[in-house]
Amino acid sequence: MTSRVLMVLVTLVGCIQAADKYWDYIVVGAGPGGLQMGHFLQNAGRNYVLLERNSVVASFFQKYPRHDKLISINKRHTGKKNTEFNLRHDWNSLLSDDKSLLFRHYSKLFFPQRVQLLDYMADYQKKLGINVQFHTEVSNIRKETNATTNKTVFLMDDQNGNTLKCKVLIVASGLSKPVEPTFEGREFTENYSNVSINPDDYEGKAVLILGRGNSAFELAESIYGSTNFIHMIGRSRARLSWATHYVGDLRAVNVALLDTYQLKSLDAVAEATIDKAEIKLVKVGDRLKIETLETSRYPALEKYDNNGLRYIYDKCIVCFGFQFDDSIFNSSLHITSEGREDKFPLIGYDYQLRDVEDLYIAGGASHGPDYRKSAGGFIHGFRYTARALHRMLEWKYEGVPWPSISILSIDLLATIIKRINEGSGFYQMFGMLGDVMAIRSSGEEIEYLEEVPVNLLDRLSEITGHSYDEVIVLILQYGANYSGPDKDVFRTDRASGQPDIAYKSNFLHPVFFHYRHLPTAEQMRLKKTHETLPRPDHLHHILEDFLTLWDAPKNHHLPLRRFLETVLDRDLRTFYASDCFEMAMLHQMVPLYCQQHYLSGRGIIRAEPHFQQS
């Protein structure tokens, strides 16, 4: 009786509450990606909310990684005080102007604990006043067009039957769903998400681990001292991140098992396609055996009695990582996925869903466009792509153009040198975000934009709100011949030391692309996979540097100045005031530096030239 009354009451309250709520921007998920977006929306004074199903922010880290240790580095010391530079080596902080919100204050560990990240994220939300509505689980996201106004809104339901509405939807729910391989015998396996992490449970056991990413190695690392041995099966050869420069590949901190494999200490690693019924697990008593294993590498292995995986295992554990959960969308939105196991939603370089206008992805799930290329799947990458997304949203929906500064072309060299030595966004998101220098007034002035998604170069005017034609694009990139799981990255000729072979630089280094006219959509589309951008009118590499410090007047700055002089068709040398006046007395024309700094009255008068003259 009482419970019936209660139920009626609850229903009534539900009815009263079930009013439509509207925000201009809804961000789904209050993990790192959502919080970063939230901060930018808050700063811009937008009408927004973050909807979070749990009671805390970044709740994924309440459980994962299972073994507690993050693999994002917490480099607290660089010997420098420059906060922008230091972000190049801080992989856990989100962006803000609050210096107390740097992760270095939250942990002394180089590989921090997940609880420390939870503390940090909670403070980030509170201190910056990011508007989060907790305990709100959204579902059935759909789109509706108002017949009178012809405007579209997104609608979604929460678990209490409320309808929530917004104009722009940003989904930052991360990769939250474990990837589920299907094969015969799957029911006999255990899962990364809830397998025991107590080494005592593996004492004297033979363990088979399926999957070979960081989660698989993390597990192996923690138990291999207790086991008889561990066998690991992955789809492709081990991809070490030091060889591929991709932080999502196997990190050195997790690879002790490769040692014990190569030193013949019983552990071993093999390649096979696990999905699509190429593997079958059968029970042998209460233990497990791989019955068939057919791959192109080992044709019909079962024919041979020396099959490497003929052993009988005590446990088999699946560690396949995570994928985007698209179950929150109504099927009418036609969300499509890409990548292996459809890990990521299919989005463009503007982070908008390919098939759904006004719907964007931020955070870990926005990694599709730079998967295996850059760091967009990780905090130290997506904090910048979220900023780029926010800048695009500001222009598209609020009419606020992409921030830019205007500089005299004589100051361009100094500006660039400062940027290449401290800028963090294009350092972390190498090959994806780049600075754009638009050449104005036939080379007199430069409009400088930071960290633009360079794959949108053909749409530059459309995404930034400035109209451009002639530009120089600055990105950082690794040498094309260098990266790859099968490359010897420690070979003796791995680094270049002379400026005439700067284009052969293997390590991260600045590259400049000059276009007299912005590339067309067609040219962007036709670029080869190894090309970052279409063929420019001029190309310049700055020589890589052992210290990652591009401060050498002769080998770094002089070639850059020559490049800029060619592009701008200007003399960019700097002079003392006295020399300028002397030249003005003796010659009809004086160099640009003298014009812009001393004679026109437009520039900033400097007492000293900022670079050495050649």
Ligand SMILES: *[C@@H]1O[C@H](CO)[C@@H](O)[C@H](O)[C@H]1NC(C)=O
């Ligand atoms: C999708 O929307 C339609 C129409 O509103 C509804 O009938 C259907 O149940 C929704 N599907 C899901 C999965 O919510």
Ligand SMILES: *[C@@H]1O[C@H](CO)[C@@H](O)[C@H](O)[C@H]1NC(C)=O
């Ligand atoms: C459509 O928009 C008009 C004007 O804003 C509003 O009065 C009307 O209620 C809307 N219709 C629906 C179905 O939401």
Ligand SMILES: *[C@@H]1O[C@H](CO)[C@@H](O)[C@H](O)[C@H]1NC(C)=O
């Ligand atoms: C409504 O908007 C769509 C797309 O923005 C456009 O194609 C269509 O012509 C518009 N309809 C009316 C009645 O304005």
Ligand SMILES: *[C@@H]1O[C@H](CO)[C@@H](O)[C@H](O)[C@H]1NC(C)=O
């Ligand atoms: C692991 O996941 C699979 C698929 O969801 C399930 O069948 C199996 O029972 C799980 N194993 C354990 C031990 O939880």
Ligand SMILES: *[C@@H]1O[C@H](CO)[C@@H](O)[C@H](O)[C@H]1NC(C)=O
């Ligand atoms: C682990 O989770 C799976 C679902 O993913 C569930 O079926 C299974 O019962 C859980 N196992 C344990 C030991 O909690």
Ligand SMILES: *[C@@H]1O[C@H](CO)[C@@H](O)[C@H](O)[C@H]1NC(C)=O
């Ligand atoms: C890359 O390697 C290829 C083949 O070995 C070679 O022809 C090419 O010159 C190399 N490129 C650079 C930039 O070193």
